[in-house]
Amino acid sequence: MKNPKNILITGASSGLGAALALQYAAPGVQLFLQGRNAQRLHAVAQSCETRGAHVSSACLDVVDASSLSNWIKACDEQAPLDLIIANAGISAGTGGRAGEPASQVRRLFSTNIDGVINTLYPALPAMISRGRGQLAIISSLAGIRALPSSPAYSASKACVRYFGEALRGSLRGSGVAVSVVCPGYIRTPMTDVNRFPMPFLMSAEKAALTIAKGLEKGRTRIGFPRRLYWPLWWLSCLSPRITDPFFDRLPAKSGGD
Ligand SMILES: NC(=O)c1ccc[n+]([C@@H]2O[C@H](COP(=O)([O-])OP(=O)(O)OC[C@H]3O[C@@H](n4cnc5c(N)ncnc54)[C@H](OP(=O)(O)O)[C@@H]3O)[C@@H](O)[C@H]2O)c1
Numbered sequence: 001m002k003n004p005k006n007i008l009i010t011g012a013s014s015g016l017g018a019a020l021a022l023q024y025a026a027p028g029v030q031l032f033l034q035g036r037n038a039q040r041l042h043a044v045a046q047s048c049e050t051r052g053a054h055v056s057s058a059c060l061d062v063v064d065a066s067s068l069s070n071w072i073k074a075c076d077e078q079a080p081l082d083l084i085i086a087n088a089g090i091s092a093g094t095g096g097r098a099g100e101p102a103s104q105v106r107r108l109f110s111t112n113i114d115g116v117i118n119t120l121y122p123a124l125p126a127m128i129s130r131g132r133g134q135l136a137i138i139s140s141l142a143g144i145r146a147l148p149s150s151p152a153y154s155a156s157k158a159c160v161r162y163f164g165e166a167l168r169g170s171l172r173g174s175g176v177a178v179s180v181v182c183p184g185y186i187r188t189p190m191t192d193v194n195r196f197p198m199p200f201l202m203s204a205e206k207a208a209l210t211i212a213k214g215l216e217k218g219r220t221r222i223g224f225p226r227r228l229y230w231p232l233w234w235l236s237c238l239s240p241r242i243t244d245p246f247f248d249r250l251p252a253k254s255g256g257d
Contacts, residue, residue, distance in 0.1 A: 001082055001083060001134045001177070001215070001216065001218070002216055004024070004029075004082035004083040004134065005028060005029055005030060005079075005082055006029075006030045006032075006075075006079040006080060006081050006082050006083075007024050007029065007030070007031055007032070007081070007082060007083045007084075007085070008031075008032040008033075008034070008072065008075055008081050008083070008084045008085070008119075008123075009021050009024075009031070009032070009033055009034070009084075009085045009087055010034045010035075010062055010085070010086055010087050010088035010115070010119050011034070011035060011062075011087040011088030011089060011138075012031075012033035012034060012035050012041065012044055012057070012087070013033075013035025013036065013037045013040040013041035013044060014035065014037070014040055014188065014189055015186070015188025015189055015190055015204055016087060016138065016183070016186055016188055016204050016207055016208065017033075017035070017085075017087040017088065018040075018044045018204070019203075019204035019205050019207065019208035020085060020087065020208045020211065020212070021033055021044055021045075021048050022044070022047060022048060022051065022205075022208070023205075023208040023209060023211075023212050024053070024212065025047070025048035025049075025051035025052065025053035025055075026051060026052055026053060027052035027053070028052075029052075029053040029054070030053070030054045030055075030056070030078075030079045031045075031048055031053050031054065031055045031056070032055075032056050032057070032058075032072075032075040032079075032081075033045055033048070033055060033056070033057040033058075034057065034058050034059075034060055034062070034068075034071070034088070035057075035059065035088070036059055036060070036061060037059075038059045041057050041059060042057070044057075045057045056075065056078070058071050062088045062111060062114075062115030062116075062118055062119060063110050063111060063114055063115055063118070064118075065114070065118040068118045068119065068122070069118065069121075069122040072084075072119070072122035072123050073122050073123065073126075075123075076122075076123040076126050080126070080130060081123050081126075081127065081133065082132070082133060082134065083133070083134045083135075083136065083215070084119060084120060084123060084133075084134070084135050084136070085136040085138065086115070086116040086119040086120055086135070086136065086137050086138060086160075087136075087138040088111070088115055088119070089111060089112045089115070089138060089156075089190075090107070090108060090111045090112065090190075091108075091150065091153050091190050091253075092104055092107075092108060092150065092152070092153060092253070092254070092255055093149045093150040093153065093252060093253025093254055093255055094148075094149060094150065094151070094252060094253065094255060095252060095253070095254050095255030096252035097255065099151075100151060100152055100255065101255075104152060104255065105151075105152040108152040108153055108156050109152065109155075109156055109159075111156075112153070112156035112157065112159075112160065113156050113159050113160060116137055116160045116163070117163075120135050120137070120167075124176070127175075127176045128171070128174045128175070128176055130175070131174065131175035131176075132175045132176070133175065133176040133177070134176070134177045134178075134179070134215065134218070135164070135167070135176065135177070135178045135179070136178075136179050136180075136181060136211070136215055137160050137161070137163070137164040137178070137179070137180050137181065138181045138183070139157045139158075139160050139161040139164070139180050139181060139182045140153075140154075140157040140182055140183060141182050141183065141184045141223065141228060141229060141232055142154040142157050142158075143156075143157030143158040143159075143160070143161040143182055144158075144161075144182055144223065144229070144232045144233055144236055145232045145233075145235050145236040145243075145247075146158065147247065147250065147253075148244075148247055148248060148250070149250055149251065149252050149253040150253045153253075157182075160180070161180050161182065161221075164178050164179070164180035165178075165180055165220065165221065168180075168220060177218050178220075179214065179215055179218065179219055179220060179221070179222060180220065180221050180222070181211050181214070181221075181222045182221060182222065182223040182224075182229065183202075183207050183210075183211075183223075183224060184199070184200055184202070184224065184225050184228040184229070185198035185199065185200065185201045185202070186201070186202055186203070186204050186207045187201055187202065187203055187204060188204050193254055194253065194254070195251075195254070196251035196253075199228060200225045200227055200228050202225065207224075210222070210224050
């Protein structure tokens with residue numbers, strides 16, 4: 001969609017979500033921003049207002065389906081949403097342990113999968129009845145080829161990628177477009193904890209610009225940087241029997257629990 005005016009972004013209090021909010025902030029734009037940390041969310045909202053946008057923000061947990069739904073429906077009634085970006089997410093790895101604790105797996109699944117569904121569905125019927133709207137799901141390159149260092153994170157990102165790509169097809173003709181975003185490493189608080197080299201690490205501002213350009217073109221899958229996306233895509237086409245030894249050598253990602 002070109003020049004979306006009414007935009008809702010989850011996880012806007014930090015990292016990529018904050019950079020996306022600033023990317024879209026401009027006169028005539030209404031931003032609805034969500035996060036949990038009130039102080040950081042307020043700071044992002046203020047920066048967006050400085051750029052001329054109208055901003056309304058809410059401190060909510062994306063796992064709380066009912067509260068999130070009430071807020072999103074109220075946003076849509078106030079200003080019919082053009083674009084919803086389901087960005088909020090968490091990450092954790094095995095920390096080099098054998099497997100991840102079940103509690104960590106469930107926490108990642110509920111935030112990264114349920115959180116996305118809770119974000120996309122409340123305004124979808126209204127978008128369909130208007131015959132207009134765009135949904136963006138922030139997945140990851142870890143959703144292209146599973147990383148043994150972070151099984152639950154990889155699985156959650158593959159799940160929302162598959163879901164988004166299928167949803168795009170099922171909504172074809174309705175006027176509602178779906179794009180799935182698969183970024184590589186972005187410099188944010190999420191990756192600041194990583195103690196290993198991150199190839200082609202990019203700034204959140206550059207990632208937000210790439211995403212906004214891809215969404216404007218209505219691309220199905222926005223995978224970047226291409227230098228990392230294509231090798232991972234090719235590796236995902238090969239049998240895990242052949243590629244596992246390579247992925248087994250990658251460094252461990254710190255655990256969350
Ligand atoms: N950084 C990367 O290299 C990278 C690469 C590929 C994909 N991604 C994806 O990009 C998205 C943004 O990540 P980031 O790097 O910007 O991380 P980040 O700086 O840690 O930001 C995560 C955002 O999600 C919000 N959030 C997390 N859990 C939430 C919950 N239960 N309810 C509501 N909000 C919640 C956080 O809100 P509060 O801080 O206010 O709690 C924060 O605004 C994630 O989906 C991540 O998986 C990141």
